[in-house]
Amino acid sequence: MSQFLELTERSQHLLKVLIERYIDEGQPVGSRTLSRGAGLNLSPATIRNIMADLEELGLIASPHTSAGRVPTVKGYRLFIDSLLTVKPLEAGVTRELWKGFESLEEPHELLGAASRLLAQVSRMAGLVTLPRRGQVAFRHIEFLPLSQGRVLVVLVTDDDEVYNRVIRPSQAFTPSQLQQASNYLNARLEGKRLTELRDAIRQEVQQTEKRISEEIKSVLEAAGSLFMKPESLEEDYVLAGQTNLMDFTELSEQARLRKLFEAFDEKRDLLHLLDQCIEAEGVQIFIGEESGYWPFEQCSLVTRSYEVEGRVLGVLGVIGPTRMRYESVIPLVDITAKLLSTALNQKLASPS
Structure with missing residues (x-):
């Protein structure tokens, strides 16, 4: 914006015309082209002087193969931030x-x-x-017992995607204990982003440690391990x-x-x-x-x-x-x- 304040009104106008012309045609824009298309009563010499000033400010550049100028990244940025008139979509x-x-x-x-x-x-x-996956939110979780002490975790997100993961807790759980853990999490975690679940589960375990059994605590800790790996949130x-x-x-x-x-x-x-x-x-x-x-x-x-x-x-x-x-x-x-x-x-x- 400081460079914008350095520019006179006619310098701003010429920069705008030059960039618009270059966008339309893809060719370096010369002073004669600007003098015809800018709508200002300025001589080609005056326009060349203004273009030299714009080039010194780093807003336009002169390709080696042409006497014309093209916008630089800085020129485009100033054009977009301060000079552009956005057209409503038809x-x-x-x-x-x-x-x-x-x-x-x-x-x-x-x-x-x-x-x-x-x-x-x-x-x-x-x-x-x-x-x-980190922006998608938790809706519902179920823990289902499998053979050999394994547990199937079914996670439903708020975009109606369903994810299944098998975990192997350090101890076996009864269907009743797994249902208690499901009910506990579903009542407290709905709407949490997936990236927040591990910390949220850990916090639940710490805050409610005295009100839940060791068995349920173990299920919750196992559930928290599901969200440890960032690659699962690809x-x-x-x-x-x-x-x-x-x-x-x-x-x-x-x-x-x-x-x-x-x-x-x-x-x-x-x-x-x-x-x-x-x-x-x-x-x-x-x-x-x-x-x-x-x-x-x-x-x-x-x-x-x-x-x-x-x-x-x-x-x-x-x-x-x-x-x-x-x-x-x-x-x-x-x-x-x-x-x-x-x-x-x-x-x-x-x-x-």
């Missing part, structure tokens, strides 16, 4: 997005539809992270439209495109980047090197979280070149996240 587009959701029943179908719709409308890549995403990125000259160079597609397949670093958006409010934008991830050096990522009953489950977004049309991509991502949240709430909010 009502017809919103209706088409909702049509893509309303006929689907299963949560995984809704998530897949969201990634495809983002790709179709933006003509870039659309992605949606699957509900993070997350993933669905991606659509990645081949759309081949249509952009700056991304189509073979080595760069290969690295980008390898990043999509490898997933870990991209998921780490998306994880930064989970708790953030509103639309988040990473421009080029802001992602800290080399394969995305020429890309921007526009994201927003989606939720059920006010609880964030994951993130969706659009990946494209840094010269994407932010004024239309931002509302697209925003509305799609809200529509996906609405659709998921309708399918998942009421226990079946």
